[in-house]
Amino acid sequence: MSTPPVIVIGAGILGASITYHLAARGADVALVDAGLPGAGATRHSFGWIGRSPSDLSPAGELRALGRLHWERLAREVPGLDVHWSGALVWGDHFASVATRDGQAAMREPHLTAPPALSEFRPDDGWLNPTRATEALISAAQANGASVRFGTPVTRLVSSRGGVIDGIELGSEKLNASTVVVAAGIGSSALCATAGLELPMVSSPAIMVRLRAPSGIVRGIVANDLFEARQDVDGTVLMPLDYNKESSTEELMQAGEDARRLFGESFTGAQEAALLSAEIGWRPMTADGEPRVGYAGTPGVYVAVAHPGITLASVIGDAAAEEILTRTARDELARYRPSAEHLDNT
Ligand SMILES: Cc1cc2nc3c(=O)[nH]c(=O)nc-3n(C[C@H](O)[C@H](O)[C@H](O)COP(=O)(O)OP(=O)(O)OC[C@H]3O[C@@H](n4cnc5c(N)ncnc54)[C@H](O)[C@@H]3O)c2cc1C
Known part of the structure; x- marks a missing residue:
């Protein structure tokens, strides 16, 4: 057998x-x-x-x-794209960062209010x-x-x-x-x-997707107010805390608030449109x-x-x-x- x-x-x-x-x-x-x-x-x-x-x-x-293993997989798996864009982080949540620089405006030129001090993490990346x-x-x-x-x-x-x-x-x-x-x-x-x-x-979180012109966010941007990255087709992703939203209307309102914040935070982002706001459960x-x-x-x-x-x-x-x-x-x-x-x- x-x-x-x-x-x-x-x-x-x-x-x-x-x-x-x-x-x-x-x-x-x-x-x-x-x-x-x-x-x-x-x-x-x-x-x-x-x-x-x-x-x-x-x-x-x-x-x-x-x-390291994602680097390997990107080499050996056809169609697997990993974007080593780096991540620009600042704020209390990242207060333990060891090195800080004043290059946020250079790294993310569309930020409307680049922070004076931030950390760039060149080793970070993202995938779809x-x-x-x-x-x-x-x-x-x-x-x-x-x-x-x-x-x-x-x-x-x-x-x-x-x-x-x-x-x-x-x-x-x-x-x-x-x-x-x-x-x-x-x-x-x-x-x-x-x-x-x-x-x-397992803990819930909200994922907001926006349609926006390509090229607004270069890599991953994360601070105390928001996290954002942009996929190759222009879609912007913004994860949010789940605040006990209990209806589609409340979820979409959370998405609208994120869209507004995105529009205020990046030049060229005012015409971003809300695509979806959905709850995901992190297996923990x-x-x-x-x-x-x-x-x-x-x-x-x-x-x-x-x-x-x-x-x-x-x-x-x-x-x-x-x-x-x-x-x-x-x-x-x-x-x-x-x-x-x-x-x-
Ligand atoms: C908003 C949000 C943002 C996140 N951001 C990040 C991030 O930036 N970086 C990061 O590393 N992680 C992030 N995470 C966490 C990450 O998404 C999860 O850790 C990861 O996707 C878990 O993958 P998984 O394969 O274990 O589970 P899942 O993707 O949930 O897959 C489990 C699968 O099991 C199947 N299944 C369940 N029960 C059965 C059954 N009885 N029979 C058959 N099939 C079954 C389900 O259908 C499902 O397809 C995020 C999560 C959320 C919600």
């Missing part, structure tokens, strides 16, 4: 990256999602690949590796999260991965005592050599079907740190991480190696979901 595939549940940026890295290593892998690729948190993401304001939590050390997810999945398919979308997984199943060796899709069952749970905010519920606890406190564990690794029940490998765009590159690479070779990768050692892991942790 042939060995069943590794099944990855979740076609967000994390599941797509894990699937790509498994397939690139020659594994038999199947990717399953309840919806379309990138339709969960990934779709709402700002797409910033970067350090945290303080370089500490969450996942401080892992973020730098995330950047949905397009990146699709590119990773296409590359995985080119390496032999199979995909099933629009198919919710109802539970993890075990046909031999205590070992998870398959998934249930309604009335259908698929066998798996390993089940990877990369289901974002759906991960807790799936783990619970195997008796595993994965405490999560109880302490905000990633959880990646075998989960305590044999056969189940968990991958939940924030900030997931920044980290998906390194986690995909490390998770694939751990699953296929059964050796533990050092960079994930701090982030295990369970005390029981691979032998050398």
Whole structure:
């Protein structure tokens, strides 16, 4: 009898990256999602690949590796565009920055009130999260991965005592050599079907999209009032805190306020038009740190991480190696979901 595939549940940026890295290593892998690729948190993401304001939590050390692995992926995955634009940051939120310069006006010439002191982070960049997810999945398919979308997984199943060796899709069952749970905010519920606890406190945020003339924002701009970046087609993205908006009208009002702020902050931005304002849920564990690794029940490998765009590159690479070779990768050692892991942790 042939060995069943590794099944990855979740076609967000994390599941797509894990699937790509498994397939690139020659594994038999199947990717399953309840919806379309990138339709969960990934779709709402700002797409910033970067350090945290303080370089500490969450996942401080892992973020730098995330950047390096995105550089690699941009070289090896067709159609994966990573824009190393750098980020211009200032304000109390970034007060811990070590070096400051007075070059904001040069870096972002359309700012109406460039700050006297700011920090430019040349190593930061961004990608379009949905397009990146699709590119990773296409590359995985080119390496032999199979995909099933629009198919919710109802539970993890075990046909031999205590070992998870398959998934249930309604009335259908698929066998798996390993089940990877990369289901974002759906991960807790799936783990619970195997008796595993994965405490999560997923948090909401609003993503505002504006249509604007291209070339207004050069890179990533972030301060105490707003964050903004502009995609290649001119679309401006502005993530906002969720302030308990409870109707479409209130959400659109939040979007209108962001549009006005954008118009005041950049020259040439007054004609920007609101395209959408939507709530996204960031999959986060109880302490905000990633959880990646075998989960305590044999056969189940968990991958939940924030900030997931920044980290998906390194986690995909490390998770694939751990699953296929059964050796533990050092960079994930701090982030295990369970005390029981691979032998050398
Ligand atoms: C407004 C906002 C801005 C953000 N900005 C950034 C940023 O700038 N940089 C950064 O690094 N991160 C950012 N994040 C966080 C980042 O978007 C997430 O960490 C990342 O997208 C999580 O990816 P994921 O693959 O784990 O989850 P998801 O993208 O949510 O994917 C999980 C997938 O699992 C599927 N699924 C769930 N349950 C089941 C089931 N039972 N059966 C089958 N499929 C299932 C879902 O359909 C979904 O497609 C932001 C998030 C938000 C909301």
